[in-house]
Amino acid sequence: MKKKVIAPVVLSSALLFGAVPMSSVFANSDSTVSSVQAQKVWNEKANVPVFVKEKHAAKFSASTSSNALNYLKQNEKKTGLKNADKNLKVKEVLKDELGMTHVRFNQSVNGVPVEGSEVVVHFNGENEVQSVNGRVNQTLVDESVNTSPSVTAEEALEIAKKSVNAPDELTYEPTSELVVLPFEGENHTAYKTNVNFMGDAPGNWYVFVDANNGKVIDKYNAIMHADEIKTQKGVGLGVHGAHRELHISKVKQPNSGTQFALADYSHENLEGIFTFDSKNDGTTSNDTLYTGNSASFKSDYDRAAVDAHYNSEKVYDYYLNEHGRNSLDDEGMAIVSYVHYGQNYNNAFWNGAWMTYGDGDGEFMTSLSAGLDVAAHEMTHGVISKTANLVYRGQPGALNESIADIFGALVDDSDWEIGEDIMAPAAKEDGLTRLRSMSDPNSVKVTNEQRAAYATDERKVYPDHMDEFYNMPNSVDNGGVHINSSITNHAAYLIGKEIGREALGKIFYRALTVYLTPTSNFSDARVAVVQSATDLYGEDSAETAAVNAGFDAVGIY
Structure with a gap:
């Protein structure tokens, strides 16, 4: 008799939903959601969207933070921002490849930043303010807050x-x-x-x-040097038997002589690409750089490390070649992966510093490092944390997950599915062939446990329209970050089918790095993506029309 596969449901900044006990994850019914929400007090002025698009803005002498502040002071009625010089603090000034300058402010009180409240002023190449976007807390304009701490x-x-x-x-x-x-x-x-x-x-x-x-x-x-190192070529076999060419390094170990490490120093201005072995022992103290006695990594145990190392370089190359981004932070930070994490661990995650891959249990999943889209997803969480830094809760968290999926599908451009290369044979026999589908979210088969947790009545587990949006408590999937991400995923798929993957990537990358802020919701994302398409291709372009149509189709207005 065929063994049924039970999928874990997750609560982390991970690829799925998280390896935690079922009883702590699943919601029992819609009443659970409504009772939690009823306890909350909502103040709509605490997270107010700001969006101004100028047709004929006044020209400034330069695209500086002081002139951005002057614009905001002169246009309080348009922006709704009062006392900008007192309540805003410069966070970043960025000039992009189009010649535009973007001045990002953090709302502050007595110099203390307001969590999640950012405003961005965008200058065109002629030093004119083109637009303003972000979210602010307007209650702080009228209310006083004592910012002197009593606790250290x-x-x-x-x-x-x-x-x-x-x-x-x-x-x-x-x-x-x-x-x-x-x-x-x-x-x-x-x-x-x-x-x-x-x-x-x-x-x-x-x-x-x-x-x-x-x-x-x-x-x-939010789960997301040896001496005389010289990078050389090595080879290995991946999880599914693919031949991989690798960049590795020869190292001298005190007690074992010369060995070969999965350490890549071949990229200019990059600290390196490194793969570590977690050894399935449940501790971090025993983790070591992955090494072998030759430049050939072909044993069964090697395969997870081979794919992690190979895929990390592929994702690095994508961001560098397509977007001119030097590593996750754009400053050449090391790209680090850990493989053989835990025992039969059905997950992968970005922990804020590196990627971690479980080996899977062999029934639901194989080694998660086998998926190029998985690697791209996890590394994109790193890019997000260094740019818009979308809060990992509710709609901002679902956007975080969605953007990770979108770039996962752009790097692994063989299809619009996520996780198809990490599903184990037994899972495939049960029809569980991938984790998510951007092209047809509703078609993804899930376990009975997932359906019981997320789909009451006849609702779909993975919605493709806002009519099917899940209002979930923060205690379940961080407010639906994985479930609701399928809505914006589907919008991206529809856009990509019209304009192609390259244009889709450029538009969403610009939205992520220029327009989105930590608390952006789905509607903010539409504004950001439309504006990005307009910047790149023009207001009347086919690309901008496709973006509008894609968001219309999923009910994001």
């Missing part, structure tokens, strides 16, 4: 670590930043802490600790 940053970090059961061994030094946090109808002065760890339940936790009383206000899990 060190105390906040200890509280944060305890709240997420962080182990003693952390991936990297935890961070803490004082922010103003709009949450459930109130503005809090809080420490935004980031605690990152591996282990059986890996975490990239953002914990907000009240700076006055030390209570946890909110938290969410």
